[in-house]
Amino acid sequence: MRLTRFFLPILKENPKEAEIVSHRLMLRAGMMRQEAAGIYAWLPLGYRVLKKIEQIVREEQDRAGALELLMPTLQLADLWRESGRYDAYGPEMLRIADRHKRELLYGPTNEEMITEIFRAYVKSYRNLPLNLYHIQWKFRDEQRPRFGVMRGREFLMKDAYSFDLDEAGARRSYNKMFVAYLRTFARMGLKAIPMRAETGPIGGDLSHEFIVLAETGESGVFCDRDVLDLPVPGQDVNYDGDLTPIIKQWTSLYAATEDVHDAARFEQEVPAERRVNTRGIEVGQIFYFGTKYSEPMKATVAGPDGTDVPIHGGSYGVGVSRLVGAIIEACHDEAGIKWPEAVAPFKAVILNLKQGSDDTDTACEKLYRELSAKGVDVLYDDTDQRAGAKFAAADLIGIPWQIMVGPKGLAEGKIEIKRRADGSRENMSASDVVARIAG
Numbered sequence: 001m002r003l004t005r006f007f008l009p010i011l012k013e014n015p016k017e018a019e020i021v022s023h024r025l026m027l028r029a030g031m032m033r034q035e036a037a038g039i040y041a042w043l044p045l046g047y048r049v050l051k052k053i054e055q056i057v058r059e060e061q062d063r064a065g066a067l068e069l070l071m072p073t074l075q076l077a078d079l080w081r082e083s084g085r086y087d088a089y090g091p092e093m094l095r096i097a098d099r100h101k102r103e104l105l106y107g108p109t110n111e112e113m114i115t116e117i118f119r120a121y122v123k124s125y126r127n128l129p130l131n132l133y134h135i136q137w138k139f140r141d142e143q144r145p146r147f148g149v150m151r152g153r154e155f156l157m158k159d160a161y162s163f164d165l166d167e168a169g170a171r172r173s174y175n176k177m178f179v180a181y182l183r184t185f186a187r188m189g190l191k192a193i194p195m196r197a198e199t200g201p202i203g204g205d206l207s208h209e210f211i212v213l214a215e216t217g218e219s220g221v222f223c224d225r226d227v228l229d230l231p232v233p234g235q236d237v238n239y240d241g242d243l244t245p246i247i248k249q250w251t252s253l254y255a256a257t258e259d260v261h262d263a264a265r266f267e268q269e270v271p272a273e274r275r276v277n278t279r280g281i282e283v284g285q286i287f288y289f290g291t292k293y294s295e296p297m298k299a300t301v302a303g304p305d306g307t308d309v310p311i312h313g314g315s316y317g318v319g320v321s322r323l324v325g326a327i328i329e330a331c332h333d334e335a336g337i338k339w340p341e342a343v344a345p346f347k348a349v350i351l352n353l354k355q356g357s358d359d360t361d362t363a364c365e366k367l368y369r370e371l372s373a374k375g376v377d378v379l380y381d382d383t384d385q386r387a388g389a390k391f392a393a394a395d396l397i398g399i400p401w402q403i404m405v406g407p408k409g410l411a412e413g414k415i416e417i418k419r420r421a422d423g424s425r426e427n428m429s430a431s432d433v434v435a436r437i438a439g
């Protein structure tokens with residue numbers, strides 16, 4: 001992508017409304033624009049990141065055996081009356097009427113709708129277990145939308161729903177999602193710690209929030225320092241095998257959100273030097289809620305002995321749009337964002353330090369062609385800005401590799417590359433640059 005053809009409205013000034021660094025950097029880097037309180041338009045740079053995150057979430061859900069579908073954003077109020085949540089949900093729910101005065105709502109979550117789909121088709125335990133998910137926009141009329149995409153009103157969520165014959169089966173489904181979440185967040189360069197949590201309006205009695213530690217987070221958390229160094233299961237993890245050893249390892253060390261924190265247990269179980277009490281960002285939450293929806297909504301299957309039983313359910317959310325902010329909170333410095341490669345909007349940026357000069361233009365064009373041909377997502381800063389401004393913009397938008405092409409280096413056959421993550425620099429020939437970055 002040539003920067004002169006791209007849409008990257010970088011802001012020079014720090015926007016006053018942004019209280020935390022990720023919100024400030026997303027606005028400054030031209031990633032998104034607020035259209036109303038808690039409602040954002042995703043501009044091209046931000047949208048690229050959002051799609052990368054979404055794709056990692058999808059791959060790990062698929063790997064764990066969940067099946068993707070897509071449910072609508074609008075739902076019938078009557079469906080929510082069946083579960084009793086239409087009135088219980090309160091002012092967070094955006095209620096709408098259509099031209100026939102039928103009551104609708106913009107979905108804040110999808111337990112009711114997926115239960116309706118399930119009960120229409122699945123009648124026998126032989127079709128279980130089943131886990132269905134979608135990645136769809138949600139709306140919650142939050143009292144205090146803030147921190148940009150971290151607490152929006154409209155936000156993108158991955159929500160999965162599992163269906164099992166009994167509690168033992170539901171726990172196996174829960175464990176699969178638990179492991180899939182460990183892998184999902186690790187692939188994005190994040191350390192997300194599963195912590196025991198309150199279930200809130202979703203219900204049930206077993207729940208974990210996946211929390212990225214950050215001072216700017218909204219949740220207070222307590223954990224054993226050792227939980228931060230536990231190994232994340234590899235790509236070869238067998239989801240059909242016994243996952244309980246992994247779950248045991250991750251849940252036997254103390255880790256809890258402030259809502260369920262037990263100070264006496266914390267002090268008893270965790271030696272003083274390992275006690276961590278900080279704040280964190282909730283990037284995902286998983287729930288086991290048994291028959292909370294299947295009973296009132298009559299989602300039953302015939303069990304092995306022929307009698308109908310309500311299924312045991314769980315739901316599993318990931319804050320896809322919130323993750324964009326959470327990753328920035330975890331990966332930035334004073335100059336800007338430092339994207340982990342897996343979610344970066346581009347892998348590399350070519351900075352032509354003397355646009356309009358034959359030798360730098362020719363060298364940049366060649367690099368741009370060769371990297372693109374090798375499938376590298378590369379941005380070419382072909383604007384006529386001065387070098388200093390190009391460095392600053394590249395640091396701000398956080399592309400992992402900066403390729404600096406200047407007349408002095410070229411005269412010696414050298415191009416400088418810089419890694420945004422640690423600022424390390426190296427000089428090498430153009431062909432080595434291509435090999436390094438495409439390799």
Ligand code: 5CA
Nearest residue numbers: 109151152155159283284285315316317319322
């Ligand atoms: N139905 C369940 C699981 S599918 C559910 O809705 N869970 S949730 O309420 O915990 O939301 C799932 C995830 O969405 C949260 O962990 C959080 O990362 C994200 N999320 C929730 N509210 C917001 C919001 N207002 N803005 C951005 N992300 C949010």
